[in-house]
Amino acid sequence: MRLGGRLAGAIEVLADIETRKRPVADALKDWGLAHRFAGSGDRAAIGNIVYDALRMKLSHAWLMDDDSATALGYGVMLRQWNMTADALRGEFDGDKFAPEALSDSALNAFQSRNISDAPLHVQGDIPDWVQASFEEAFGESWLQQAQSLNERPTLDLRANTLKATREKVLKALDDAGAEKTLIARQGIRIPAGTGPSRLPNVTAELSFQKGWFEVQDEGSQIVADLAGAQEGEQVLDYCAGGGGKTLAMSASMNNKGQVHAFDADRKRLAPIIERLKRAGTRNVQVHDRAAGLNSFLGKFDRVLVDAPCTGTGTWRRRPDTKWRLTTRNLEERVEQQNDALKQAKAFVRPGGFLLYVTCSVLPQENERQVRHFCAENPEFSIQSALPQWDSLFGKAGKRPHSSDGDTITLTPASTDTDGFFFCAMQKSA
Known part of the structure; x- marks a missing residue:
């Protein structure tokens, strides 16, 4: 799988966790069983994205003014994996398995906000x-x-x-x-x-x-x-x-x-x-x-x-x-x-x-x-x-x-x- 498919899979798992209020390990296991074509490296990468997103869930959501699974997944790419928005667009170009693009409003919020302005508990996640x-x-x-x-x-x-x-x-x-x-x-x-x-x-x-x-x-x-x-x-x-x-x-x-x-x-x-x-x-x-x-x-x-x-x-x-x-x-x-x-x-x-x-x-x-x-x-x-x-x-x-x-x-x-x-x-x- 390319990065786009891995990010899309992680977004699915994050949405499942939020909707069904279930442990992350169970959600990742079920996703893997439903997508047996995913290799061990793919499953590991998806797990990394999910865990990274959950560690910084509050600050990602605040910076993007959006707490959706999609925003959290992109937050990992932009903040924790140190990728730029332009690099992601190039990475996902032509990838039919890539997730939907981050909304303009969320991207604009991310580019204009400073985490030091967030409430302290948000800064600490x-x-x-x-x-x-x-x-x-x-x-x-x-x-x-x-x-x-x-x-x-x-x-x-x-x-x-x-x-x-x-x-x-x-x-x-x-x-x-x-x-x-x-x-x-x-x-x-x-x-x-x-x-x-x-x-x-x-x-x-x-x-x-x-x-x-x-x-x-x-x-x-x-x-x-x-x-x-x-x-x-x-x-x-x-x-x-x-x-x-x-x-x-x-x-x-x-x-x-x-x-x-x-x-x-x-x-x-x-x-x-x-x-x-x-x-x-x-x-x-x-x-x-x-x-x-x-x-x-x-x-x-x-x-x-x-x-x-x-x-x-x-x-x-x-x-x-x-x-x-x-x-x-x-x-x-x-x-x-x-x-x-x-x-x-x-x-x-x-x-x-x-x-x-x-x-x-x-x-x-x-x-x-x-x-x-x-x-x-x-x-x-x-x-x-x-x-x-x-x-x-x-x-x-x-x-x-x-x-x-x-x-x-x-x-x-x-x-x-x-x-x-x-x-x-x-x-x-």
Whole structure:
């Protein structure tokens, strides 16, 4: 397919998402099934256009004074893929599959408007009601933080030190342009690429099948390191999901001690079994029923609560969720987080640590949540995570954001990772 056909396909998908209010992955999958003539490169390019458009949906629409799928698709070409209107006309000339031309009114608006004149939440491409939360979390840098969530994400991997060194994995993935991450100690990064370029399918690599590495955002690797799991300890990953942090902690413990992985959602937990086998992990026990943990009450050295959240820190990867988020969703997540902390605290031994993590950047789910918990549970106190950051990653280089000098917030702007929040709370001895 030529660019015109790819843009037309992306516009179809964007219209489907808007009309049917459905996840972007489902819309792209259905489009591919209905257009089997499209090759893998075509589908990747269409996906890039759709995701790019959704990341900057508000600002594209404002600049063109038009929020239609067609305007958003052209917005990607003109703003993110750095093409000119004349170049597009030449590209589409004679292409019967090219989309309808951008309206004169939209093009005139685009050529005459300046994004700096737009409302601030439009410049940041976030819902207007979220702006106050960003301001509270980041102060004067909030707009930069919001805009950093509109960039394409990299593909990050974690070398599984139970089976291979980072250098060995880098060599195996040399053709993919793999490089060391700047912060995570076992991290590997493949750049995001531009335009229609697609990321490699690393899970098809023999080195992946051998268990040499896992796909895991650098931010997730960092918070797993900050959890501080040590050889011989008893650790509980209370909201383990697919097990990314469980696997990372197990590797850092060199298969010594025990990691117990629990999640109330069995479907989310299911992938962990195959991942554990591939990784060569021997010190992990998996629980899909809370009753299976009753004998461990008050016995764990560390309890990690990777709490359910709004996922605002992952907006680079899931931009469609940005526009479906509501105040009701936020309230529900805050309540779920509070419940998870209440349940998990019972498993911490005296002197042990309750470690709270979200992939959100909103203070309601982060700083406010842990302050509220400690106020209601005075046997727990927040321990500054910044000294631990320095000991693990050094004082030079990229630094996380901290609104209070104790907790840590990772963001694309500060650490070039997805957004994550980390707080360590110690139980009195």
